[in-house]
Amino acid sequence: MAIERSTDGGAPGTSRYIRYRWWGLLAISLGVAMIIMDATIVSVAVPSIVGDLGISSTQIQWVQEIYTLLFAALLLTWGRIADRVGRRRVMLAGVVLFVAASILCALAESGGVLILGRAIQGLGGSMILPTTLALLNANFQGRERGIAFAVWGSTIGGMAAIGPLLGGWLTENASWRWAFGINIPVGVLIVGGLLLFVAESSEPVVGAAQRLDLGGAALSIIGFGALVFGLIEGRTYGWWNASEDAAFQVGNLSPVPLAFLLAVLALTCFVLLQRSRTAAGKGVILDLSLFRIPSFANGNVTALIVSFGEFGLILSLPLWFQNVLGFTAFQAGLALLPLAVGSFLASGGVAALARRFSPILVVRMGLGLEILSIAALALLIRPDSTAWLTSPILLVYGIGVGLATAQLTSVVLAEVPIAKSGQGSATQSTARQTGSALGIAVLGTAFFTTLRTGTEDRVADAVAGNPQLGAVVDSVNATSGGSISALAADPQTAFIADAAREAMTNGASLAGWIAAAALLIGFLTSLRIKPVIGPRAGEPAGVRAPEEGPGASSP
16 A cells, blocks of 8 residues: 655645744654653643642542543554554644643633543543654655654653653643643644644555454443453452442442453454455554564563653652652652653663664663663662762663654564554554553552551550541541641641651652662563664655555565
8 A cells, every 4th residue: 555755735835844844843742742742741730620620539549540541442553543644633633622621621620520621631632642753664764764763752751851840830830731731732833843844654555454343342441441440440449348438339340450451352352353454455453464563563562661760659659758758749850850860861862772782782772771770769768868979870760761762663663564553552542541450449459558568557555545646547548648748747747747758769769779770671572672674774854655555564
């Protein structure tokens, strides 16, 4: 199947897109920045949202999690639709939808409206992320593609750290509503940049392959949605036995194992359906022949494991900064800023390193830096630590993220034909989202369990002599450590605050060791990936991609 780099109908347009392609990269990167920033910025604004709207703990939980749930569930489907109807077109629609949802969130006067807005944001975000990668893959070639991926990857790593900083500043100096309102001007810039500087690309199809695989779309949405639901709700609803907060239960069984069972069944049926439709020459959501490409298959496994370690750590550090070191939300964001600085610094040299050593070797360099820095953090942090200790460690960690994230993306997509860019990009994004959800589940469980048990163990004797203190200790876990500062201010409960600080530090340290172990496994899986040069590495801009049949095997 032939694919045009531009569908605007003429050489002048194509020439314009090539001439201003770096402005197009800026627009695409802003799209990535907007959705990553929004995913992190809201967590900082939660206390202000609760105080302003008076919503329940269950509602605030869904404000945070409905976004992740829909975002991860829909990535694969939108990646395939983008291949069919146009990647730029889908990204534009996603940006408009995301901005409209942001306006709804900013104007919300109730928890229900805010949850609805976050759900629509998740839908819009799932349209944006896979199309950003697909557009980069289609509009940049050879050495320039490596630079574009470096900017893309550094944007993800950097904005994950800048989001809490910006959220803290907006919350303290304006209103939590501006955490959503800031997306309006950003969205306008993205839409303008996409229309002016980014060429459309799509995969023309004929015959039976024209029909969208609705069954495959439904199964992938149900499967990945149930999987992510189980991962993010396990700690709240119970991993097996139902907790008091469980929305529903079967006997004493939590909904979480039922969600995992549904995910296994749906995803198994999804794979079987994709195989049968491919054999019949019909359109599919995911061309499973892509997994015959070693760099794609092994790269996605590595991406999932690496995301487990990278993004799981982002959960515990802001809480540790605020509740143990006593930082404000803005100060906690500042403490994370070295991570963003390191990530952006790495983007400046990653392309040159990739040319000299190969992209996969740069990935291993980055993972090595991440492992060493996280291990150092886990080993050295104390309840009385300062930002002078954490800043250089996070700077090195950020450099590692900047080196590894972008080049791992480059490796995963290196041999994926342009015609299948949407599918390839969406698969990589889904692997990362699944890994990050798994990391947050495992590291979050380790972190909060250590906080609870550590605090209880340290004050057990005092609680035995005064049972009323038991409720005070329970408040530490119920507020994720948020009550520590209030407890410290009261001489009668200051010893509980000290115990909680020690326990939370141990929890952050344990989470760090688990993250380092996950990254080490990711490093080992990366050894299965051989250095590759994509089939289009030397292809001049503007040419047509090689034809790929519906069931054609990948190179």
